[in-house]
Amino acid sequence: MNALAIARRRTLALCATCLALLIALVGIALSTGQFHIPFLDALRALFGAGDSATVLVVQQFRAPRVIAALVAGAALAVAGSMTQRLLRNPLASPDVIGVTGGASVGAVLVLAAGSVPAAFTPVAAVAGGLLVAALLGASAWRSRVSVTRLVLVGVAIQQGLAAVVNLMIVRFPEELAGQALQWTSGSLYGRTWPEIWIAGGAIAVVGAGAALIQRHVAVLDLGDESAGGLGLDSRRSRLGLLLLAVVLASLAAALAGPVGFVALVVPHIVRRLAGPPTAATLVLTALTGALLLLAADYVALNLLPIRGLPAGTVTATLGAPWLLWLMARSQRRNLT
Missing domain, CATH: 1.10.3470.10 (ABC transporter involved in vitamin B12 uptake, BtuC)
Known part of the structure; x- marks a missing residue:
């Protein structure tokens, strides 16, 4: 099996893994809150199945936030990948x-x-x-x-x-x-x-x-x-x-x-995991960006000592050290 086929299989496996993690995190985000909902009930309520109170909480209060995180995270990651690649x-x-x-x-x-x-x-x-x-x-x-x-x-x-x-x-x-x-x-x-x-x-x-x-x-x-x-x-x-x-x-x-640093960090993560950019890695980039922003929002909303912080605080906390590391590495390359 040649290197191209191996890289394609690795990318597809990473996409499948990322998609599975996304589904799991969506269910967790929909089920977690002041009004706890069982995991499977939350996923069913997303599609309108279940009792009216559960459907109301999921569809009107939690789902818009979750979907917004998925869409915005994917868009930022793809935009960052294209910008870095075009500007080199x-x-x-x-x-x-x-x-x-x-x-x-x-x-x-x-x-x-x-x-x-x-x-x-x-x-x-x-x-x-x-x-x-x-x-x-x-x-x-x-x-x-x-x-x-x-x-x-x-x-x-x-x-x-x-x-x-x-x-x-x-x-x-x-x-x-x-x-x-x-x-x-x-x-x-x-x-x-x-x-x-x-x-x-x-x-x-x-x-x-x-x-x-x-x-x-x-x-x-x-x-x-x-x-x-x-x-x-x-x-x-x-x-x-x-x-x-x-x-x-x-x-x-x-x-x-x-939201800061999603567009900066995700393309680097994908390149390290999947190798050179292809059409398949662009899909992986979108999935990874969606996963990162949804995870950051979940952490800010549920796991930090101060509840309800914006997702941008979490991404900035993770991204700032990454930016400093990239700048230091770029400077070392210029000196060598």
Whole structure:
């Protein structure tokens, strides 16, 4: 059996394992809370079977939060994988280079308006993310900066946007400030089915598009000259794929807030487990991102001494040391 077949089997086995863990964690998350529900009863209630009280608790209060974690985690992980692969930098991810910061500004502006329907939140988040991407693209185009420096520019933009969001929250009325502050910390609290249908539906469409054009990414991996020789406009293709990644990350931020480090960490985990990127590893990346964010939300909600913390606090706690390790390793490589 050749190495390619072995790698494909390993990836499929990892996907099956991750899917089984996801189903188990979904059942645990649906069954855990102030009103305990048996595991199998919680899974049945998700599909409308069981007594009315159990179905109400599961479908209206717990399931939206769980589904939001799955969808947002998958979108962030895929967006991070595409960004790192296209920019060829392990430190590049939508939350690091400022995309989720721009999405946060757009979404918080919608929250500030108060009377604006929730359906506009994903639109505003995508607009904010695209604005940041346009600023980064203009910076790179005019000054032809290196990818590493572009990442540093993105980090500066992210910090500046965080300051803008904090300033807006301070100026908000008290009732809006609490809601906005909770959202900007990466919280899945209070998610509703309309939000999930709108943002989740858009994520599904964009994610399917990203999966269909993965062959373009494989060609770009050969280098711009080789891609041009094969008839692919590398600059236009890279721009289009990055646009898909930005939209995915912005929609995820609209659904779960600017959850940090999922987009950065998951692609590295998948590469270590499954090897070089393929179409199958993209599926594994989505499953791993969904599993990580749902696990982080479950830990924040049920296992920490202070209950009800946002999932973003858990992902940041895990991701910050990982980012420092990546930066240290990158610096060692540059010195050798």
